[in-house]
Amino acid sequence: MRKVALFVSSFILLLVSLARAQQVDIAAGGGTLLSSSPNSNVVNLQQPAEKSGTYINISGDVVGAKRHLGLELETAFRYHKGSYPSNGETYRPILTDLNVLFQPAIAQKLIPTLAGKVGIDLMGGIGIASNRFYGLTANSCSNPVTGCVNYTSSNHFMEDLGVGVHYYVWHRFPNLFVRPEIRYYHIQNNQEFHSGNVFRASVSIGLTLHH
Numbered sequence: 349m350r351k352v353a354l355f356v357s358s359f360i361l362l363l364v365s366l367a368r369a370q371q372v373d374i375a376a377g378g379g380t381l382l383s384s385s386p387n388s389n390v391v392n393l394q395q396p397a398e399k400s401g402t403y404i405n406i407s408g409d410v411v412g413a414k415r416h417l418g419l420e421l422e423t424a425f426r427y428h429k430g431s432y433p434s435n436g437e438t439y440r441p442i443l444t445d446l447n448v449l450f451q452p453a454i455a456q457k458l459i460p461t462l463a464g465k466v467g468i469d470l471m472g473g474i475g476i477a478s479n480r481f482y483g484l485t486a487n488s489c490s491n492p493v494t495g496c497v498n499y500t501s502s503n504h505f506m507e508d509l510g511v512g513v514h515y516y517v518w519h520r521f522p523n524l525f526v527r528p529e530i531r532y533y534h535i536q537n538n539q540e541f542h543s544g545n546v547f548r549a550s551v552s553i554g555l556t557l558h559h
Contacts, residue, residue: 370411370412371410371411371418371556372408372409372410372411372556372557373407373408373409373411373514373525373554373555373556373557374406374407374408374554374555374557375405375406375407375408375525375527375552375553375554375555376404376405376406376407376552376553376554377404377405377527377550377551377552377553378402378403378404378405378427378550378551379402379403379405379424379548379549379550379551380399380400380401380402380403380548380549380550381398381399381400381401381403381441381546381547381548382399382546382547382548382549383397383398383399383541383542383543383545383546383547384397384542384543384545385397385399385542386542394542395539395540395541395542396432396433396541396542397541397542397543398441398538398541398542398543398546399546400430401426401427401428401430402426402427402428403424403425403426403427403443403548403550404424404425404427405422405423405424405548405550405552406422406423406424407420407421407422407423407552407554408420408421408422409421409449409469411449411451416450416451416452416453417448417449417450417451418448418449418451419446419447419448419449420446420447420448420449420469420471420473421444421445421446421447422444422445422447423442423443423444423445424442424443424444424531424548424550425440425441425442425443426439426440426441426442429482432481437481437482437483438481438482439479439480439481439482439540440479440480440482440499441477441478441479441480442477442478442479442480443475443477443478443506443508443533443548444475444476444477444478445473445474445475445476445506445508445533446473446474446475447471447472447473447508447510448471448472448473449469449470449471450469450470450471451467451468451469451470452468452470453467465515465516466513466514466515466516467513467514468511468512468513468514469510469511469512469513469514469527469529470510470511471508471509471510471511471512471531472507472508472509472510473507473508474505474506474507474508475505475506475507475508475533476503476504476505476506477503477504477505477506477533477535477538478501478502478503478504479501479502479503479504479540479541480499480500480501481499481500481501481502481540482498482499483498483499483500502540504535504536504537504538504544505536506533506534506535506536506544507533507534508531508532508533508534509531509532510529510530510531510532511529511530512527512528512529512530512552513527513528513529514526514527514554515527516556523555523556523557524553524554524555525553525554525555525556526551526552526553526554527551527552527553527554528550528551528552529549529550529551529552530547530548530549530550531547531548531550532545532546532547533545533546533547533548
């Protein structure tokens with residue numbers, strides 16, 4: 349509960365920072381997860397690897413007056429449910445994180461002609477990994493408060509690191525950018541899967557709303 353409260357308070361801080369931001373970006377994209385696989389030589393049943401599948405990601409960030417330091421909020425979820433082995437269930441991971449965002453002016457210093465067109469995003473923070481498992485039959489819909497819920501959730505605190513390169517691709521739309529990136533998640537007590545060390549590679553298309 350304390351970790352959840354910390355995440356919520358960090359989200360409020362992001363909203364407060366929005367009012368004072370010099371740059372606001374929103375982006376959406378797609379990618380996939382990468383993780384180690386269980387040893388195929390082991391006879392006993394092992395948890396599956398948390399990898400593959402198409403993941404949709406949505407993010408927003410705010411950067412302060414000097415455009416170097418800010419905050420980013422992002423969520424990524426598996427578009428199609430995966431098949432969990434041995435029990436007939438399907439599952440959908442949802443990865444939500446709040447990060448400190450640093451945008452060093454490396455590219456501008458190395459190649460001055462790229463100033464204003466390309467930048468590097470370095471991210472690190474905390475979040476929640478929610479694994480939703482869907483049974484073979486829907487749960488009861490008799491509860492007037494919760495309604496129909498046909499899944500169970502297993503939530504895990506996580507830390508994450510990321511790096512991305514954003515590039516403003518088209519001079520006719522100078523606020524439109526493309527950002528390939530890779531994220532590393534350390535998901536604590538991720539017992540539903542083989543490993544708590546997960547990578548996500550993705551490409552996003554974004555828009556700078558305010559300079």
